[in-house]
Amino acid sequence: MSIFYWRELNNTPITPGVYAWYYKPEINLCDQNKIIEDINRLKMEGNKQEAMHAVRDFLHNNIFRFFYEEPYKVEMKGPLKPKYEGEIEHKFNVSDTLVERIVNDPQRFSTIKRVLELSVPDFASPIYIGMSERLRTRLLQHKELIERYASQVSPFRESNVSDGDQRDHSFAHAIRVRNITPTRLFVIIHELSDLDDSYIDIENILNRIHYPLLGRN
Numbered sequence: 001m002s003i004f005y006w007r008e009l010n011n012t013p014i015t016p017g018v019y020a021w022y023y024k025p026e027i028n029l030c031d032q033n034k035i036i037e038d039i040n041r042l043k044m045e046g047n048k049q050e051a052m053h054a055v056r057d058f059l060h061n062n063i064f065r066f067f068y069e070e071p072y073k074v075e076m077k078g079p080l081k082p083k084y085e086g087e088i089e090h091k092f093n094v095s096d097t098l099v100e101r102i103v104n105d106p107q108r109f110s111t112i113k114r115v116l117e118l119s120v121p122d123f124a125s126p127i128y129i130g131m132s133e134r135l136r137t138r139l140l141q142h143k144e145l146i147e148r149y150a151s152q153v154s155p156f157r158e159s160n161v162s163d164g165d166q167r168d169h170s171f172a173h174a175i176r177v178r179n180i181t182p183t184r185l186f187v188i189i190h191e192l193s194d195l196d197d198s199y200i201d202i203e204n205i206l207n208r209i210h211y212p213l214l215g216r217n
Contacts, residue, residue, distance in 0.1 A: 003121075005186045009143050012136040017191040018203050019135060020126035020212070021142070021171075024184050027062050027113040036106040048103065055099045063116070064092045066178050067213060121188060128171050128215040131203035135189055145172035146182050171215040 004012050035058045042051035069090035077083040102108050132138035149172045175182065192199045 006183045014136045015191045015193040016133045018131045019189040021128040022121045024120040039106040051103045127213045129206045129212045131199040149176040174214045
């Protein structure tokens, strides 16, 4: 296996294989220092509840919002029963005890920042898994689409692309919608040039056991 960061994608091999995109979350040092100052100020003013709200907002804006699952489409029906259908949204349940520990000791953010960045990929799930006969070509297509969507104002419409390109466009669009910084993305590849087209089977299986967030097949 090999790892390639955003700026290194031109160096990926042309051989067949499977690949997985990862996102490395980042807590900006300036943002970290500001939230620590805000927590300490609010506590000094006797506004502990506001401090807890500030921590929840910070965790949402800097970490959790990048990892929301897309809504599920659900349908409920039964014999001689009304039928119900619609979408249900993923709701992150931020632990009260986590928030309170941070409010009591805001410097915990320093450890969270450091370990969070080191956690990828060893403790992280891939956000996209794919395969290709020519890895470099495929990955540069991803990069081009991500950059294109990052500069677009118009929304993504499925009717605009073919079925074969659907996942690629959906992935690039999701990166934009979640405001993920492309340079925080990297890819891990596994070349399979000696296994004919077995990469197709492997990609299929990996998608079904790892459930990548932004592009399932």
